Amino acid sequence: MGNTRISEMAENLQGSEIIKLAGEIKEKMAQGEKIYNFTIGDFDPKVFPIPxxxxxxxxxxxxxxxxxxxxxxxxxxxxxxxxxxxxxxxxxxxxxxxxxxxxxxxxxxxxxxxxxxxxxxxxxxxxxxxxxxxxxxxxxxxxxxxxxxxxxxxxxxxxxxxxxxxxxxxxxxxxxxxxxxxxxxxxxxxxxxxxxxxxxxxxxxxxxxxxxxxxxxxxxxxxxxxxxxxxxxxxxxxxxxxxxxxxxxxxxxxxxxxxxxxxxxxxxxxxxxxxxxxxxxxxxxxxxxxxxxxxxxxGEVENYLTGFKSDLNDRLLAFYDGIQNLKDKGYNVDAIHPQAAIYLTVKFDIQGQTTTDGHVLETVEDVCAYLLNEAKLAVVPFYAFGASQTSPWFRLSVGTSTLDSIAACFTQLEHALEKLT
Ligand SMILES: Cc1ncc(COP(=O)(O)O)c(C=O)c1O
Missing domain, CATH: 3.40.640.10 (Type I PLP-dependent aspartate aminotransferase-like (Major domain))
Structure with missing residues (x-):
């Protein structure tokens, strides 16, 4: 093959960090695994249709x-x-x-x-x-x-x-x-x-x-x-x-x-x-x-926004309350009270902890993989948005979630956190 170089700009262009993560999640879902996927900054039109x-x-x-x-x-x-x-x-x-x-x-x-x-x-x-x-x-x-x-x-x-x-x-x-x-x-x-x-x-x-x-x-x-x-x-x-x-x-x-x-x-x-x-x-x-x-x-705009915002807020609060409940039980998790948009800021400060098979969660990538494999929970680490590689904070998006899925997800999450030492 001949020389394939293209412009410096294009050679050095990075793809979306979030889309990369999404690939791994999709693969698991394609294999039939039930994943609680809260990585997507988008809406599921079946849950949140346009007006x-x-x-x-x-x-x-x-x-x-x-x-x-x-x-x-x-x-x-x-x-x-x-x-x-x-x-x-x-x-x-x-x-x-x-x-x-x-x-x-x-x-x-x-x-x-x-x-x-x-x-x-x-x-x-x-x-x-x-x-x-x-x-x-x-x-x-x-x-x-x-x-x-x-x-x-x-x-x-x-x-x-x-x-x-x-x-x-x-x-x-x-x-x-x-x-x-x-x-x-x-x-x-x-x-x-x-x-x-x-x-x-x-x-x-x-x-x-x-x-x-x-x-x-x-x-x-x-x-x-x-x-x-x-x-x-x-x-x-x-x-x-x-x-x-x-x-x-x-x-x-x-x-x-x-x-x-x-x-x-x-x-x-x-x-x-x-x-x-x-x-x-x-x-x-x-x-x-x-x-x-x-x-x-x-009138129609007002009606739509009232319902839409209330549904988003219910979901954000359900996640927030769930995380606070785990925090009260002594797990190293936290969240910032929801203010706006479709995102909750969640902390999983479990780097350095050990899994049941003796594997230490050394990096934030390890934490992500553990949450995905054990809790079936997919969230985006803040390093994907330019924060430091060691930041223990994550983005959780509610645009594709239902209230039922949130309750089920916390049962799995607690189980996964419980197993860490
Ligand atoms: C802060 C911010 N600005 C802009 C956009 C892009 O919006 P649009 O879909 O209208 O291009 C996004 C989408 O995720 C966003 O999060």
């Missing part, structure tokens, strides 16, 4: 022939509907032409990196977090990863970020955060935004500013008394530097529908529109028409 009215609107749109190219920045009706959604629910004032629609949040994040970061420039982001490492690689940026602390619910603090701001081109934040399901407090976020504004004032008008990417794709899914906060609300001066990432995927269990939106300063939105236009990463036109119709059905 009925959205399904109907999508079918109607296809029947009405909405099948040609959409406008490059998204159809006007959808941009207007999303601007209203954001104004009504978050009190954010953005006009319809400060929005860009695309085929989900992913292309928008990619375009944001391309629009905001020069090759070699530094992108600062907390870990654990979702996929910033890959987007940095795709834009040839230098990664500056800040490992966050459990005491801060794994959210970064201004003190942790400030030392890196003077050389940064972009700060990439996410709240509610994947993988933790935790959120920024207003004070915590405000301090970070103020530091970004201060850094840009220091740079002056001729230097490229440091931008803030704020991924709030899970913001609708807050639980209990948790509220979602955003940069512009806590620090209006940061608005010229802030780009929001948002969309339908998680808020309406519509990950396969592919409708996302970004909003922020017009110059950035226009640049992203051109980048994505060349890629053709538009959201399908019929889905855009349908989403515009659906988002304007206020």
């Amino acid at each position: 009925t009215e959205l399904t109907e609107a999508i079918i109607n749109a296809y029947e009405n022939g909405e099948t040609n190219y959409p406008a490059a920045n998204g159809i006007a009706e959808l941009r207007a509907a999303v601007a209203k959604f954001v104004k009504d629910r978050l009190n954010l004032d953005y006009s319809a032409d400060e929005f860009l629609i695309a085929g989900g949040a992913r292309p928008l994040i990619y375009a944001a990196y391309q629009a905001l970061v020069n090759p070699g420039e530094k992108v600062v982001f907390p870990v654990p977090s979702w996929n910033n490492n890959h987007y940095s690689h795709l834009s040839a940026a230098e990664k500056v990863m800040i490992e966050t602390a459990a005491e801060n619910n794994f959210m970064p603090t201004a003190e942790e970020l400030i030392p890196h701001l003077s050389e940064a081109g972009l700060v990439a934040l996410c709240s509610p955060l994947n993988p933790t399901g935790t959120v920024f407090t207003a004070g915590g976020l405000k301090a970070i935004c103020e530091a970004i504004v201060a850094e840009n004032n220091r740079r002056g008008p001729n230097e490229k500013p440091v931008y803030l990417l704020y991924d709030q794709i899970y913001w609708v899914l807050t639980h209990g008394d948790t509220t979602h906060v955003n940069p512009v609300e806590v620090c209006p001066e940061v608005k010229p530097y802030t780009l929001f990432i948002d969309g339908l995927s998680k808020a309406f269990a519509a990950t396969g529908v592919r409708v996302g939106w970004a909003f922020g300063p017009k110059k950035i939105i226009n640049a992203m529109k051109s980048i994505l236009g060349h890629i053709g990463a538009w959201s399908p036109k019929a889905e855009q028409v349908a989403t515009a119709t659906y988002l304007n059905l206020n």
Whole structure:
């Protein structure tokens, strides 16, 4: 075979860490094993279907022939509907032409990196977090990863970020955060935004500013008394530097529908529109028409979200209570009380313990394998999101779980933990 080398970028591109893990789990399931698989950041449509009215609107749109190219920045009706959604629910004032629609949040994040970061420039982001490492690689940026602390619910603090701001081109934040399901407090976020504004004032008008990417794709899914906060609300001066990432995927269990939106300063939105236009990463036109119709059905949206959030919260609390119960019995486990999204942050601090066959769980991989083999429990270690290899924390996703499966899973888990010495 001849020389097969391709571009440096592609040669060094890493696949998704989570998809790798999923392969092993699928293999076991294919062999007929019952696995409690809580690794997937997605929804089982049988458990969590999209809203009925959205399904109907999508079918109607296809029947009405909405099948040609959409406008490059998204159809006007959808941009207007999303601007209203954001104004009504978050009190954010953005006009319809400060929005860009695309085929989900992913292309928008990619375009944001391309629009905001020069090759070699530094992108600062907390870990654990979702996929910033890959987007940095795709834009040839230098990664500056800040490992966050459990005491801060794994959210970064201004003190942790400030030392890196003077050389940064972009700060990439996410709240509610994947993988933790935790959120920024207003004070915590405000301090970070103020530091970004201060850094840009220091740079002056001729230097490229440091931008803030704020991924709030899970913001609708807050639980209990948790509220979602955003940069512009806590620090209006940061608005010229802030780009929001948002969309339908998680808020309406519509990950396969592919409708996302970004909003922020017009110059950035226009640049992203051109980048994505060349890629053709538009959201399908019929889905855009349908989403515009659906988002304007206020009562139906409210009903759907009330039921959906309550079902998610029930599951998160069932896991949380189960883990607390094991902790009370003396096992080395813990969890952070659920705040938002579809994730629970769980600690299995069992590295160094010994199995019945005398095997020591040396690494987090060993812990994962033990949980999978003995408890039939599959969760994602935080190192898959860039945290250190020894972090005892894991992401547990409830998007595909039923309440019955949670009860059954704890019986197995306790049995597995009991056998360790
Ligand atoms: C934080 C975060 N942002 C963006 C996305 C991607 O969303 P989409 O499916 O709309 O591309 C995900 C998906 O897992 C996510 O967790």
